[in-house]
Amino acid sequence: MTTFDKREEAFEKKFALDEELKFKAEARRNRLLGLWVAEKLGLSGDAATAYAKEVVAADFEESGDNDVLRKVAKDLAAKGIELTDVEIRTKMNEFLAEAVAQVKAGQ
Template sequence: MTTFDDREAAFEAKFAHDEETKFKAEARANKLLGLWAAELQGITGEEAEAYALTVIKADFEEAGHEDVIRKVVADLEEKIDVDVIRGKRAEYLAQAKEEMMKEAD
């Protein structure tokens, strides 16, 4: 194996790791958003966890996170402004990334 092959393999491994980390952070942020939305709907306990799972699954409908935003807006019956929901998701994504970095240490 040449040096070029070694570098290529290392780059591919790093890319795969970064994508996996991004996926996990997105899923964690969606779960946190789901738990927040569940609380606003008066859903608690196991039902809140189940609802959060539906929010996570909503992210598989299309690329990006607009599918998640649409679901939460609809579930909250448009009582919360879409920009507030987007802001919460951004907040939870930052929190998820921070938690994952701490866990990696």
């Protein structure tokens, strides 16, 4: 194996690790967002946990964050809770930063 091959293999492993960390952080962000929205919806305990799982699952509908945003915005609107997409995205960004820190810390 040449030095170039070793370097290429190292880059591929780093890319795979980065993608795994990104996936974990986004799933954790969606869970945190789900718990936050559940609180706004008046859910607690097992109901809040179940709702957070629904939010995590919503992220598998399409690539990007729009599927998650649509779900929580629709659920909030159904209960008469008005939050703009900007407000929800701001929380998503805050939770992503928190989730990245948690994933990196191994929590």
